[in-house]
Amino acid sequence: MGNHLLSSLVPGSSGLGLHGLSAQLATGGIDITAQPPPDGGGDPPLLQLALDLTMPRFPFFATRIKRGVFWHYIDGIKRRFTVQPETELPCAPMNVAAGDSQSFRVLYYGRRVSVEFFHILTDGTGGLAFLTALLWEYLRLSGEAPERPGPVETDPCGEECENAFTRWAAQGQETGGGFTERPAVQLRGRLARVRPARILHFELDAQALRLAAKARGGTVTALLLAFMTEAAHAASDESRGDISIQVPVNMRKFCPSKTLRNFSMYCSVRTPWAEAGEAERLLPDITRQLSERASETAMRAMLASTAEMVRLLGRVPLAVKRPAARIAYGFLGERAFTSTLSNLGAAKLPPRWNRPRSERNRRTWEFNKE
Numbered sequence: 001m002g003n004h005l006l007s008s009l010v011p012g013s014s015g016l017g018l019h020g021l022s023a024q025l026a027t028g029g030i031d032i033t034a035q036p037p038p039d040g041g042g043d044p045p046l047l048q049l050a051l052d053l054t055m056p057r058f059p060f061f062a063t064r065i066k067r068g069v070f071w072h073y074i075d076g077i078k079r080r081f082t083v084q085p086e087t088e089l090p091c092a093p094m095n096v097a098a099g100d101s102q103s104f105r106v107l108y109y110g111r112r113v114s115v116e117f118f119h120i121l122t123d124g125t126g127g128l129a130f131l132t133a134l135l136w137e138y139l140r141l142s143g144e145a146p147e148r149p150g151p152v153e154t155d156p157c158g159e160e161c162e163n164a165f166t167r168w169a170a171q172g173q174e175t176g177g178g179f180t181e182r183p184a185v186q187l188r189g190r191l192a193r194v195r196p197a198r199i200l201h202f203e204l205d206a207q208a209l210r211l212a213a214k215a216r217g218g219t220v221t222a223l224l225l226a227f228m229t230e231a232a233h234a235a236s237d238e239s240r241g242d243i244s245i246q247v248p249v250n251m252r253k254f255c256p257s258k259t260l261r262n263f264s265m266y267c268s269v270r271t272p273w274a275e276a277g278e279a280e281r282l283l284p285d286i287t288r289q290l291s292e293r294a295s296e297t298a299m300r301a302m303l304a305s306t307a308e309m310v311r312l313l314g315r316v317p318l319a320v321k322r323p324a325a326r327i328a329y330g331f332l333g334e335r336a337f338t339s340t341l342s343n344l345g346a347a348k349l350p351p352r353w354n355r356p357r358s359e360r361n362r363r364t365w366e367f368n369k370e
Contacts, residue, residue, distance in 0.1 A: 042108050047083050047108055047113065048082065050137035050138040051081060051082075051106055053141075054133050054137050056156075057133055057156055058156065058260070059076075060121075060156075060161035060260070061104055061121060062076060062079075062081070063103055064077045064103060065118065067318060068318065069317060070316065071314075071318060074120065074121075077102070079102075081104075081106070083107070083108060084105055084106070084108075085108060086107040086109040089195070091116055094116075103117070104121060113131075113134070113138070115130060115131050119262065121261065121262065123261075123262040124248070125252065126261060126262070128347060157258065160261075162259050162261070164251070164255060164257040164259040164261070164263040165303065165306070166307075168251070168303060169304060169306070171255075182336070183335045184242050184243065184244035184270070184337055185232065185236050185243045185244070186238070186338065187232060206346070217283070217284065218283045218286070219290070221343045222286050225286050225341055226283045228339060229271050230279040232276070232338050232339060233273065233276035233277060236338075238273060240274070241273050243270070243271045243273060243338050244270045244271075245268065245337065245338060246266050246339070246340040247267050247268065247294060247340070247341055247342070248264045248265075248266050249265050249267060250263070250264055251264060251299060255300075265303060267293035267299075268337065270289070
């Protein structure tokens with residue numbers, strides 16, 4: 001099981017990461033990272049072959065982003081997608097405007113494998129399905145022959161590539177707010193020059209974490225948000241404003257769909273800096289905010305608002321929308337949030353995929369020393 005930190009925006013967004021199961025957040029993409037169990041170092045040529053065999057299972061990822069008169073759009077592309085060594089920070093910018101640029105990448109560093117997606121392609125659900133299938137092919141080719149993981153089907157189906165936003169937005173729902181946010185408390189500091197990056201992985205007993213949250217009257221997500229808020233309060237140099245944590249919400253639980261494209265909205269949990277402090281004291285209010293802001297009613301209202309905004313902007317030329325979006329993003333942009341938390345829940349993998357805990361810890365330490 002893994003609890004994952006990632007980003008997810010509307011209406012065509014999301015980001016992701018996995019190490020055993022772990023994740024990183026970066027604006028504009030998903031980064032999922034994993035370490036396959038075979039002994040020794042990774043095998044890039046074998047990983048490339050695994051990617052070649054995985055792509056037919058996910059034809060809707062074989063795309064590029066093209067610029068139209070009114071919108072950017074996804075266009076199929078016939079080319080070989082290649083694996084690359086990891087040399088930058090997670091979710092480094094993708095030049096998707098380039099004519100032949102792919103909108104996702106598969107990276108490797110030693111035994112670690114990462115996949116990164118541009119927001120418009122998929123969210124955590126689709127990204128995890130892709131990575132699981134990729135690792136299964138890699139292990140099969142390496143002679144491990146693990147049992148096929150349950151969530152991964154062998155053949156693509158039509159509903160997996162549908163735009164679920166469009167279908168469910170047409171169901172009818174009153175519009176609601178959700179696009180205007182006040183600037184939030186920011187965590188500042190220098191970026192490390194170490195590359196690829198120093199990444200911290202925390203390993204917790206999932207059952208113990210659930211019991212701890214339940215004993216305090218909250219969910220795992222609410223408890224983690226309370227700890228993140230306490231940590232942000234302690235780490236920030238600011239003394240006013242709100243600590244705002246963005247929480248992606250998987251719309252599939254409200255609007256049934258098998259889509260592996262992005263189908264996530266988001267809400268925010270805000271705590272005034274002056275009221276932040278000990279996590280257990282914050283938990284009741286954070287639990288209340290989650291129940292209200294991540295509810296089906298609130299999310300369906302935001303979905304309707306998104307559809308209405310798209311309709312209103314539909315006939316505005318892209319040449320006008322692009323500079324306007326730059327101005328709007330520059331005015332607030334990432335300053336609307338202090339941080340982001342995404343809990344993917346339990347990622348169920350076959351027993352053969354799980355390596356001894358001591359080995360995982362050793363590998364992480366060796367990576368962080370470099």
